[in-house]
Amino acid sequence: MKYFISGANGQLGREIRDSSVKYPDSVFEFHGSDFDIRDNIKLTDHFKDREFDYFINCAAYTDVENAEKDPENTFKINHSALKNIIGICNKKDITLIHFSTDFVFNGEKTSPYNENDDPDPLSVYGESKYRGEQLIIEECKRYIILRVSWLYSVYGNNFVKKIIDLSRKNDTLNVVSDETGSPTNAKDLAQDILLITEQKLNKDSMNVAELYHYANAGCVSRYEFAKKIVEYAGIDCKINPVSSGYFNFMAKRPKNSILDQSKIIEEFDLIIRNWDDSLQECIKNIVSDEK
Numbered sequence: 001m002k003y004f005i006s007g008a009n010g011q012l013g014r015e016i017r018d019s020s021v022k023y024p025d026s027v028f029e030f031h032g033s034d035f036d037i038r039d040n041i042k043l044t045d046h047f048k049d050r051e052f053d054y055f056i057n058c059a060a061y062t063d064v065e066n067a068e069k070d071p072e073n074t075f076k077i078n079h080s081a082l083k084n085i086i087g088i089c090n091k092k093d094i095t096l097i098h099f100s101t102d103f104v105f106n107g108e109k110t111s112p113y114n115e116n117d118d119p120d121p122l123s124v125y126g127e128s129k130y131r132g133e134q135l136i137i138e139e140c141k142r143y144i145i146l147r148v149s150w151l152y153s154v155y156g157n158n159f160v161k162k163i164i165d166l167s168r169k170n171d172t173l174n175v176v177s178d179e180t181g182s183p184t185n186a187k188d189l190a191q192d193i194l195l196i197t198e199q200k201l202n203k204d205s206m207n208v209a210e211l212y213h214y215a216n217a218g219c220v221s222r223y224e225f226a227k228k229i230v231e232y233a234g235i236d237c238k239i240n241p242v243s244s245g246y247f248n249f250m251a252k253r254p255k256n257s258i259l260d261q262s263k264i265i266e267e268f269d270l271i272i273r274n275w276d277d278s279l280q281e282c283i284k285n286i287v288s289d290e291k
Ligand SMILES: NC(=O)c1ccc[n+]([C@@H]2O[C@H](COP(=O)([O-])OP(=O)(O)OC[C@H]3O[C@@H](n4cnc5c(N)ncnc54)[C@H](OP(=O)(O)O)[C@@H]3O)[C@@H](O)[C@H]2O)c1
Pocket: 006, 007, 008, 009, 010, 011, 012, 013, 032, 033, 034, 035, 036, 037, 038, 057, 058, 059, 060, 061, 062, 077, 099, 100, 101, 102, 129, 147, 148, 149, 150, 151, 152, 156, 157
């Protein structure tokens, strides 16, 4: 297989790079933000004489708070730039693998969200990602959209690393207890993407056009998640539960954004780890990388 990966220096992109070593017969081209997905001329030129099976788009505007202040740029990256990618994928018969978010939902449902539930985003980021999904569904011939939630990794900036950092500097931390979701280790996601593209999809099924939910198994509140993070990192810090109104966030977040991943599990026969086991392994790696 031959892959083009955009946004490759983000947390998911770096995990895909790590997982790619298991597939020495495949070719992976990784491109960071210097290869701007908004630059249609550069993209078109690059793909002119090259063939790929998959375009994995890890590029995104992911700063949920700043998106509220910069909607124009957020929509350019998460929505309109996808037109460039879709154009290339359609022209060259490439299957697009794209990522969306649990933030497309308003959080009012009291059970896990499945792919048939109606999105109703509460934030600029959520809206931009939802519009991006719609564009792909309407215009792209071959795609897989994976809605993922609460992504973290040994790489990049994420909730897990922020809690580790802050809990080392403070005796107590206030963490929101009225938001529940499904944490997702980007390492598990990266491994499963390549398992799907390398082993589960053949030349016929690459003609896919589907949206799936993907997250580690189980769910937890941000407060309980933070308690586990400090416990596994061996840090002595008291975590206090507070309501989401305590922080003056500009972006509204869904209170419930648990994702039901049964569709992707059944379709591709996946075994997805529990969030707790996966978190424990990730923190072990974060702590050992620091030594
Ligand atoms: N993080 C989460 O909790 C979460 C949750 C649900 C879904 N997702 C989705 O999962 C996907 C991967 O997220 P992630 O956490 O790996 O994101 P990330 O770490 O923020 O990485 C995104 C990468 O995209 C790059 N980028 C931004 N604008 C670009 C552009 N115009 N052209 C090319 N590259 C550009 C960024 O580069 P710079 O850093 O140089 O700007 C960054 O390296 C995204 O689609 C995201 O929306 C994330």
